[in-house]
Amino acid sequence: MHLKYLKVKNFRALEDIHVEFDSHVNVIVGPNAAGKTTVLEAVRLLKAMLAPRLQNEAIQVLQSLGAASPHLPNQMRFQSIARDMGVPVVIGCRFSLSDQEIAILESGVDSIAPTIVQSQMGQAFAAPGAMIGFLSSDQGKQMLVSVKAQLLIALEKIKASKTCNLELTVSEAAGPSASSDPIEMHLVAFIERQLPPYKTIFTYFPADRALPSGEQPVQLGGPDASQQLESYNSQPQIKFNRLKNTIFSAAIIGEGLNPADSLKVQFEKIFNGILKGRKLLEFGVNEIGFLSVLIQDTENGRIFDLDGMSSGEKGLILTFLLIARSVAQDGIILFDEPELHLNPAVCKDLLAYLINEYVIPRNLQIFICSHSLEILAGALDNDYCSLYHLISSTTLSKVRQQDEITLGDALRRLGVSESENLLYRGIIFVEGPDDVALLESGFSTQLRRYKLKFSSGRAEVEKAIKALQQAEVSGIHAAPTYFIFDRDELPTNLTSSVSVKVLQWDRRCLENYLIDLDAISNALMDDEVAKEPFTNQGDVSRLLRELAFQQLEEVAAKKVYSKYAFEGLGIRREDLVNRSIDDVSETLLARIQNVKNQISEIDINSWRDEFKNMVIDERKQLEGIWETTWQSDCDGKRLLYDLSRKVKLRINLKKLKVRLMREISINNSPTWNTIKGNIHTLLTEA
Numbered sequence: 001m002h003l004k005y006l007k008v009k010n011f012r013a014l015e016d017i018h019v020e021f022d023s024h025v026n027v028i029v030g031p032n033a034a035g036k037t038t039v040l041e042a043v044r045l046l047k048a049m050l051a052p053r054l055q056n057e058a059i060q061v062l063q064s065l066g067a068a069s070p071h072l073p074n075q076m077r078f079q080s081i082a083r084d085m086g087v088p089v090v091i092g093c094r095f096s097l098s099d100q101e102i103a104i105l106e107s108g109v110d111s112i113a114p115t116i117v118q119s120q121m122g123q124a125f126a127a128p129g130a131m132i133g134f135l136s137s138d139q140g141k142q143m144l145v146s147v148k149a150q151l152l153i154a155l156e157k158i159k160a161s162k163t164c165n166l167e168l169t170v171s172e173a174a175g176p177s178a179s180s181d182p183i184e185m186h187l188v189a190f191i192e193r194q195l196p197p198y199k200t201i202f203t204y205f206p207a208d209r210a211l212p213s214g215e216q217p218v219q220l221g222g223p224d225a226s227q228q229l230e231s232y233n234s235q236p237q238i239k240f241n242r243l244k245n246t247i248f249s250a251a252i253i254g255e256g257l258n259p260a261d262s263l264k265v266q267f268e269k270i271f272n273g274i275l276k277g278r279k280l281l282e283f284g285v286n287e288i289g290f291l292s293v294l295i296q297d298t299e300n301g302r303i304f305d306l307d308g309m310s311s312g313e314k315g316l317i318l319t320f321l322l323i324a325r326s327v328a329q330d331g332i333i334l335f336d337e338p339e340l341h342l343n344p345a346v347c348k349d350l351l352a353y354l355i356n357e358y359v360i361p362r363n364l365q366i367f368i369c370s371h372s373l374e375i376l377a378g379a380l381d382n383d384y385c386s387l388y389h390l391i392s393s394t395t396l397s398k399v400r401q402q403d404e405i406t407l408g409d410a411l412r413r414l415g416v417s418e419s420e421n422l423l424y425r426g427i428i429f430v431e432g433p434d435d436v437a438l439l440e441s442g443f444s445t446q447l448r449r450y451k452l453k454f455s456s457g458r459a460e461v462e463k464a465i466k467a468l469q470q471a472e473v474s475g476i477h478a479a480p481t482y483f484i485f486d487r488d489e490l491p492t493n494l495t496s497s498v499s500v501k502v503l504q505w506d507r508r509c510l511e512n513y514l515i516d517l518d519a520i521s522n523a524l525m526d527d528e529v530a531k532e533p534f535t536n537q538g539d540v541s542r543l544l545r546e547l548a549f550q551q552l553e554e555v556a557a558k559k560v561y562s563k564y565a566f567e568g569l570g571i572r573r574e575d576l577v578n579r580s581i582d583d584v585s586e587t588l589l590a591r592i593q594n595v596k597n598q599i600s601e602i603d604i605n606s607w608r609d610e611f612k613n614m615v616i617d618e619r620k621q622l623e624g625i626w627e628t629t630w631q632s633d634c635d636g637k638r639l640l641y642d643l644s645r646k647v648k649l650r651i652n653l654k655k656l657k658v659r660l661m662r663e664i665s666i667n668n669s670p671t672w673n674t675i676k677g678n679i680h681t682l683l684t685e686a
Contacts, residue, residue: 002365007092010083012038015393023386024359027368027379030390031425031449036369040334046091046168051189055125060234078172092167098330101191113147116186154183197225199328200232207336266324274353312341323358332365339372351378389422425449426480434654435510442661468500503682511636513671519663531648547642548634556618
């Protein structure tokens with residue numbers, strides 16, 4: 001049984017998603033709190049409510065979601081699962097069935113029909129003899145005949161499509177109900193109920209894994225069977241309290257069944273394939289009466305108990321033992337963040353090991369929610385994997401190979417991997433080398449789900465923006481990408497699109513917003529910042545203005561020289577690409593001639609004085625303007641650098657900037673509010 005289609009509406013973080021699954025391994029990525037785990041919980045809830053294996057499965061899953069409590073089992077907290085209280089929660093799944101599973105259903109009609117009648121009578125999990133009287137009555141017999149007829153119709157439909165459709169609807173007023181064919185949910189449940197307690201076709205590994213250490217009680221028989229069944233779905237956290245129980249149960253029950261499935265063989269596979277450098281020595285009872293599993297480090301010969309391994313190693317051992325011993329052919333596994341407690345080297349091999357050892361031999365289907373770059377990279381490279389990007393509450397989109405190539409080229413130009421782009425709500429590129437630290441220190445709440453990256457080279461950045469926007473026009477779905485430009489002397493002509501957002505500061509650069517007299521005065525009057533602290537704000541104000549106005553001559557010189565519009569002689573990329581050497585030489589010669597003509601018009605004897613006088617005039621004009629605009633128009637980076645050279649500081653320049661950003665944040669200054677407003681507009685504009 002494999003999940004082929006999922007629909008989720010109004011369930012927790014998910015507003016309305018529809019997605020087709022076409023691979024054995026489906027990796028779901030996205031930023032924190034986007035709803036990745038909610039995707040798994042939706043499948044788990046639908047299965048527990050419509051096709052439970054245990055009597056308490058549905059209530060236990062609802063309790064784990066905070067939608068029910070043990071002392072008020074008949075009361076549901078709709079607000080704990082609904083995104084919008086006025087809209088029903090809808091979860092729909094389409095499962096594909098194997099030929100073997102269809103054969104089980106065909107041969108089980110006589111067994112399935114009474115269970116459906118029992119369910120319709122409100123006795124779904126009644127003892128086998130509880131309904132004898134009713135089923136022997138005329139009414140009971142008529143119901144059985146009617147149900148069998150419905151069963152046969154449903155089976156014909158399933159044989160034709162090889163699929164079962166289940167849909168759960170939960171509303172605040174009416175509670176949960178099956179909004180799909182009720183017969184099909186009984187068929188799905190029947191397939192799993194034919195398995196012994198130590199086997200399942202559906203299991204969930206949650207992220208909140210807490211492995212115990214020390215002595216754990218081992219139990220066999222009925223209580224253990226009940227606990228195993230609950231551990232698959234309704235109380236999955238039990239798995240992680242059953243490590244030793246799993247090992248010893250396997251040793252007692254399973255050793256004689258199949259030599260290839262023996263406990264030692266399974267340990268060897270795990271230690272050779274993923275946790276390299278380990279060996280199982282023996283298991284039994286130690287000298288103080290505790291259950292003991294002895295492991296040897298094959299590199300140094302050290303022997304230690306299983307309890308001495310890390311939680312990540314123990315978690316992997318338990319996970320793979322459970323998959324090997326409990327997940328039936330064609331089963332479904334839900335994994336939430338399998339990388340927890342594991343180092344990147346192990347994560348790198350995780351997907352390949354799962355696929356080669358379990359997925360292929362048993363035709364399993366696995367769903368993984370992950371933040372691991374290694375798992376993402378493995379999913380992109382493996383033919384058995386598909387990668388799905390949860391972009392928003394309404395979009396869970398498959399990352400197609402052609403999309404990956406197109407986006408990858410543009411992102412690599414910016415120094416970002418495809419994986420990084422998938423793990424955050426968006427990537428924000430900034431120009432200044434200290435801008436990442438400054439924005440994170442001043443706006444951590446706004447930016448907590450975004451990745452900030454420094455990108456140098458305006459030309460390359462603008463090329464990348466154009467490539468990303470072209471990909472967007474081609475219909476490629478991607479997480480939003482944001483670009484923040486310094487104003488400098490280069491106003492950008494780029495505009496925002498749906499998934500590519502552009503912001504240019506209305507001051508020269510981010511540091512210009514730090515030119516706040518109160519903040520800088522507080523810093524320079526602090527002996528922890530300045531070796532020779534200032535004593536009053538007036539001196540600080542005069543020094544800042546003096547340093548800023550020292551830039552005027554340079555600014556004037558640049559403005560005057562730019563008016564000449566001299567063409568550069570350097571060779572350009574477009575001069576060479578896909579062009580013959582004759583065309584290249586003609587282009588370069590024309591450029592040389594153009595520059596020669598420009599230079600020939602210059603009077604070498606008078607140009608120097610002419611240029612000097614023009615700069616003086618330009619400077620005078622700028623002085624009048626800068627009297628009111630110097631805080632916005634001067635080079636803020638240069639100003640703070642010059643300030644750090646003029647004043648003897650006890651901290652480096654970057655730390656000074658961060659302090660100033662925090663100061664204006666605490667003071668809720670106008671400049672801080674301006675930045676905040678710009679960032680809000682960037683992140684929320686349609």
